[in-house]
Amino acid sequence: MAERTQFVAYLIHSSFLTGFVYPVVSHWFWATDGWATAFRVDNGFLFGSGVIDFAGSGVVHMVGGVAGLWGALIEGPRIGRFDSWGRSVALRDHNATLVVLGTFILWFGWYGFNPGSFNKISGLYTSGNHYGQWSAVGRTAVTTTLAGCTSALTTLFGKWILTSHWDVTDVCSGLLGGFAAITAGCSVVEPWAAIICGFVAAWVLTSCNNLAEKVRYDDPLGAAQLHGGCGALGLIFTALFASEKYVREVYPSRPVRYGLFMGGGGRLLAAHIIQILVIVGWVSATMGTLFYFLHKFGLLRVSADDEMADMELTRQVGLAYVDHDEDESQKQGIQMKKIVGTKM
Numbered sequence: 001m002a003e004r005t006q007f008v009a010y011l012i013h014s015s016f017l018t019g020f021v022y023p024v025v026s027h028w029f030w031a032t033d034g035w036a037t038a039f040r041v042d043n044g045f046l047f048g049s050g051v052i053d054f055a056g057s058g059v060v061h062m063v064g065g066v067a068g069l070w071g072a073l074i075e076g077p078r079i080g081r082f083d084s085w086g087r088s089v090a091l092r093d094h095n096a097t098l099v100v101l102g103t104f105i106l107w108f109g110w111y112g113f114n115p116g117s118f119n120k121i122s123g124l125y126t127s128g129n130h131y132g133q134w135s136a137v138g139r140t141a142v143t144t145t146l147a148g149c150t151s152a153l154t155t156l157f158g159k160w161i162l163t164s165h166w167d168v169t170d171v172c173s174g175l176l177g178g179f180a181a182i183t184a185g186c187s188v189v190e191p192w193a194a195i196i197c198g199f200v201a202a203w204v205l206t207s208c209n210n211l212a213e214k215v216r217y218d219d220p221l222g223a224a225q226l227h228g229g230c231g232a233l234g235l236i237f238t239a240l241f242a243s244e245k246y247v248r249e250v251y252p253s254r255p256v257r258y259g260l261f262m263g264g265g266g267r268l269l270a271a272h273i274i275q276i277l278v279i280v281g282w283v284s285a286t287m288g289t290l291f292y293f294l295h296k297f298g299l300l301r302v303s304a305d306d307e308m309a310d311m312e313l314t315r316q317v318g319l320a321y322v323d324h325d326e327d328e329s330q331k332q333g334i335q336m337k338k339i340v341g342t343k344m
Contacts, residue, residue: 001071002220004078004307009300013071013290021286022063025279029059036275038254049257049267051275052242054140054250055117057184057234058275065228066283068219074291075301077218079308088213091220096169103172107148110179114186115140125249136250140186143194144179147186150198151178151205158202173222177205180230185238187250188258193241200237201230232276239269 001009028034029051032041038050053059083089093099115137123133155174159167181201182194189197208225212218219225242259257271258264294300302311 001068001075003311004075004301005071006299006302009294012294012299013067013287016290017063017067017287021067021283022059025063025282026059028278029053029275036271036278038251041253043255045255046274047257047267047271048255049271050254051235051271052188052238052247052251052268053184053235053272053275054187054238055114055183057180057182057231057238058272058279061180061183061227061231061234062276062279063283065224065226065231066280067287069224069228070284070288071291071300072217072219072224074288074295077216078220079304081218082216086216093169099169099172103175106176107179110144110148111141114144114179114183118187136187136246139191139246142191143186143189144182146191146194147182147198147201148175148178150195151175151181151202152198154199154202155206158206162206173226174202174205177201177226177230180227181234181237183231184234185242188238188242188246190241190243190246193237193243196241197234197237201233204229204233235272235276236269239272242268 029036030039030053031037032039034040035044036046036051038045038052040050051058078091081089081091118133118137118140121134121137125132125135152171152175155177156166156171159165159170178198178201181204182189182197185197186194205222205226208229209222212222212225217224238259240259240261242264243262244256244258244264247254247258248256256264257268260266260269291300301307
């Protein structure tokens, strides 16, 4: 929704999303009395299994991705993003250096997000006193790294095969797509499976981005494609590749239901399909409705004049960067005064 959304809309939808929509989903799938959680203290598990969404491919990423999807759909594409024939027009990136820096910051933070989702590190497993929860924490960091890096490299070479160009910002998106996909099963899959997850995530992200262009859907950061598409992939991947041994260790209180491809049957996959459908339905009903009314009351998108004139001047009344000479700076200052005077 970037580059054409009113600031008041950000305040409203972010408060509603984090204060109401997300807490309901997190309770359903993470609380000990949630109807689909794998942490129940009784035997009321969904399909006798419950959902294994360890760090939130669905609870976190899909929720944000579906919310962003509805916001961008209702708001419409940026001016100039598609020509009069509906063909995609590439808009120049703002600052690739900051994109790469932000990606590395997120990469570092993901080690708190995934390995940090364990509520303790000192617990012993029955295999022996040299093997315990700390082993699972370390393995989770490994699977997270492998999935993200595999997805980044697959995106790098995949985009070159498709377009004959190298694009660092696509690599950054691919890395994050791999992270979003592995987040659900990072604690219960083998490292080799994480490589498969990253490889598939790269192509899911690329396919979603291509589809978005074909249907004239404008998402400047690819948030819906990355978090929604790769988040959904992560849930399916976990239901296919979760290891029996690791599920027993990380979820000792639940019935042992593990990945279909690992010999665990289809109950976990059925539970995860329900999770995907429920998240899409709940977020669409709540956030879609909110964005619709924001649009109807004129609180969602800035005017075309403001968007074309640069929102830093027309809405925030200030430039983020000064990269021109002194005369141009003075000229710009005069223009800013005119804008302020006009508004007053």
